[in-house]
Amino acid sequence: MFVSRIFLSGLLKCKHRFKISSTRCFASKLSNVSSSSSIIKTDEKNNNLNLNDQKQGMDNNEWLWAYLRNRKNFVDLSEEQRRRVIEIEIQTLRESGERVPEIIPDERWADLLNLPLLESRKKFYGYLFLRELGRKRRAATVALNDIRRSESAKRRAELLSDGKPPTNYPGYSSIFRHIGRHHEKLLREQILLAPARLGEMLVIDCGFEQEHVREYYLSNLVDQIQYVFADITRYHSPSFVYLCNLSHHGRLEAEFTRRASLENMCFEFTELNYLDIFPHDKLIYLSPDSNVEMTSFDHDAIYIIGGIADRTGKKPLTFGKAKRENIKHQRFPIDRYVKFGGGSGKSLTIDQVYNILMTLKHTGSWIEAFKYIPEQKVVERYSEKMDNKQRIHEKYVRRTQ
Template sequence: MLRTLFRLAPAHSVLRQHFQLSQCTNKLLSACSLTTSAVSRNCTKIAETKTVENADQITKTHNNPFAKTKPSYDTDEATNKIPPPTGEEERAKLLKVLQLEVDIAHQEGKRVPTLESITEENWLHILTLPSKSARFKYYGYLWQVEVKRQAKERKKEERAVQVLERKEELRKQREETDHIIYGLGHTSFFLRIYDSTINNFQNNRLTRAMQFSPKIVLDCSYDQNMTRREALNAAKQLMLCFAENRAHDDPFDMHYCNVNLESVCSKALKRYIPTMLNPEFPMNVHEKCFTELFPKENLVYLTPHCRTDLEAYNPDSVYIIGAMVDTVNNEPLSLAKAKRLGIRMARLPLDRYLQWGSGSGKSLTLNQMVNILLDLKTTKDWAQALKHVPRRKLLDMESEGQQQKRLLEKRANRLNFNLNDVLDEKRNKGREEQRQKIRTHMKNTPFDVDAWGAKKKNRNSN
């Protein structure tokens, strides 16, 4: 009995200690809960009073943490944040620490720039960074800049070496041959013409065309009648119209009328020609209608839906082309607009000078129309001007004649083949009958060996 009591004694003391500890923890938890509830009540009272006092001054503001000029510093060492330097001595010490940090990271092989490549402005920015992660991100950016600069210098040195080698080879060739070597780098009398020079020349030619050349109008009022894809295609064709008109020897004074700058077509055209709205650029873009810019008696609307053909080009007339791609909607919109405005109408005499194919449409693109009018203005010849119509749309007379010839030859060959077969059958029958006669004759007459030998002996003696 005593032994069992002695065995249970230490366990009882341990249980008693655990019980005391649990009582203490319960008291502490209750005290903490009371204090936290009191603090929360005081905080809510203070917040309520502040909200009541500053209710009129409250404004919704958006705090961008990346837009802070002076970041909030923290002295906690666990977050690797460095407090801002207050004096020159602290700033110098901190700068030495950061330089040592960069040097150690560079020796460890991290993506950190060398100390020589970091400028004073970079160090000033590094001193404002609050944490180690921010500093190393900026080190990585400086490392990328340094690597790109080194690669650029290396390529420059390689190009310089190649230029020296090429010059040395040319010098050796000149020493070996006494003949004059023509080219831009040698004794050539030709000058190099740059693209900027060609652009300035063509723009100057357009400026001269604005003063003296005939007018042509591209009506850009059909945006609501086209799909997005058709509008983008129309913008590309308008850009080609300007480019091909500018490249011509005698260009038109081209005007883009009824332009809505917010439409899909106009925005796409602005991407193709970014300088189209600049005042010094030779391109006429109008938001007004062409009836407000030119006299109505000189306007001629070119539409394929009318019945009157354009007989000859008149330089006093202002020809209007509807800037519309009608792959889906083939309604006579340009005809209706010309009738509504009371303008003369005409169409190109395509059926008179061309033979269209069976599976192709007669619609032409805007740049093809401009090219036809340009050549018609200079040559006065419809056959020469209509060469801009794609050959795939026309009926090729040579290929058509060859196809007809092949068909006739095929039929003739069939007839000849049948007649030959008939003649061959008759000849074969006659030959077979003759062979059968010879065979039957040889079968009926016995073979005489003495007569055959005498005939052979007489043949040899002769």
């Protein structure tokens, strides 16, 4: 009996423990199920949010897909959408190794947004890349000049401390005078002083400002005018340059003043027309569309060069202006001496025209004057053939004698 009671009490204890453990397991399962259900609910919420965001993104980028599939034109997009397209284009071109700028200046965005074709925008990207590269080079040059100035100041202080005469030369004494940019400017002004007094003038007509819609055409035009004075010291009497029809507070004057003040330039500028300054019978307008061929340099004439940065030369702007103002007009006899390539245009820059005129003025030779036409435009120079024939003829004459 005693053994049976002990066995029953053990069974009751085990049953009680089994009930407690089973209730605990059931409670833990309920908690796990509730937590898993909450996790599933949060995951479903996140997925729904991501799907909504993706749908909104797809809705927002529908215009981009339509543009990429040629269903929309660049002109039909809004300004913000065009900016987004330009940013994508720059990133894609940069990854493919094309020449694109790192930063687009704020004043260039208006020109970019108004370019409807991709090829024209790619050309503009290349132009901005070169401008940015030039700015970086100039900044590096300025940094090097600052380093040189600091080293020169240290060397000057050392020479003064040693009681020697200060100079920027490697040696502490020299019989030669150091010539800087200021002295070079004075030399150019002295060279141009005599022709200005003698009335040997050359006019650059700046009245075509409205024809240059894009800003970099004006920048190119200012570069050409400044290049006129790069090698002016090679001529003993270069013609003095007049800038006529330069509108006050215009875009061209603003481009000049952005680089340097017009008062510091080696030429005269005015808002007046050349007809109000010079005699009408002395003016000759140089135009590639003229039907009158120039034979020699007229020292009494005042030649006019059109201030146009035109690479195509399709519009006869200078010829039309000369006809309207009843001015004599002439063109260079380029076809007699030079054969241009098929893909190269016959348009010349202002500095090239000036150098051709000055070489013709000093030498009287069209052969020497047309050497300022770039070699990449020329396929053949007829003058070289003429010189070779003349040399062969001279050799033959000498042998027969």
